[in-house]
Structure formats: structure tokens, C-alpha cells
Amino acid sequence: VQLVESGGGLVQPGGSLRLSCAASGFTFSGYYMNWYRQAPGKERELVAGVSNGGGSTNYADSVKGRFTISRDNAKKTVYLQMNSLKFEDTAVYMCNAHLQWTNVNYWGQGTQVTVSS
Numbered sequence: 401v402q403l404v405e406s407g408g409g410l411v412q413p414g415g416s417l418r419l420s421c422a423a424s425g426f427t428f429s430g431y432y433m434n435w436y437r438q439a440p441g442k443e444r445e446l447v448a449g450v451s452n453g454g455g456s457t458n459y460a461d462s463v464k465g466r467f468t469i470s471r472d473n474a475k476k477t478v479y480l481q482m483n484s485l486k487f488e489d490t491a492v493y494m495c496n497a498h499l500q501w502t503n504v505n506y507w508g509q510g511t512q513v514t515v516s517s
Contacts, residue, residue, distance in 0.1 A: 401425035401506050403495045408511030411485055415515070419480040421495030421508055428476040429453075431506075432498045435469060435480045437491035437513075447493070448480060452500075462488075485515045 407419040419435070434449040448459045448469035457469050468481040478495060495508040 403497060403506055403508035405493065405495050405508045405511040408493060408513045410514045410516060412517055413486060413515055415485050416481070416483045417485065417513060419482065419493055419495075419511060419513075421478045421480075423476045423478070423495075423497060423506075426497065426506065428497070429473040430499065432500055433469075433471055433478040434496040434498060435478070435493055436496055437489075437493045438510075439488075439491040442491075444494075445491075450478065482513070485513075487515050489513060490515045 402424045404422045405419060407417060411417055429452055432449060432451055435447045436444050437447050438444040446460060447463055448467055450457045450469045450471050454471050459467060466484045471478040491513060492510040493513050494510040497506040
């Protein structure tokens, strides 16, 4: 099982980034996909989630209206489009695959997002 994130980097406030998470080794379309983030000294936070088929999404209040999660089951990839980035969005962003109604979770290594002027 592998989840490989990409797309992180350094961006100015107000800028945009698009994160990608490529999955392999499991039935991607059967899993709910999430993006989490963890800033230094803070607990891990659920940022956004998307259902198996992509028809249902959920967001943390702090990112609603700015971030969009989506998935392409044919490419086994989940995305996080991040717009209007703020200093407080700085964190390591991690991809998670969750098999609903079970304790099965897979995690990526994470990609650093730094918002700085």
C-alpha cells in the first residue's frame, strides 16, 4: 500500500497550491479519502474528505470556501485545491485512506505547505 503526496511548497498569502495523492496497492474506489494537516506543536486536523464515488465532501470550517477536495478513481488520485492561502494554513498535509465502518486506515508521508511572505 502506498499513498504518495505531492504539490506542496512555499507560497505567499493569498496564493494557491494543488496537492495530489497517488494511491496504489489497495482498491482505491472503495475507500473514503481524506486530507489531514499538522502544524508544529498542534494536533493533527482533518481538513477535507471525499466519499468513495466523489459525490459527497466535507470540510473543516477553517477551510470552507477556500479548499476543494476531489478524486479521480480511474487515476487512483485524490486532490486538494487550496486557494486564498493564509499563514495559518502552514502545515504538513497528509493523505489518508479510510475503509468505512472499519479501523482500516492508510497514510501517506505528507507534503509540507508553507505560507509566508
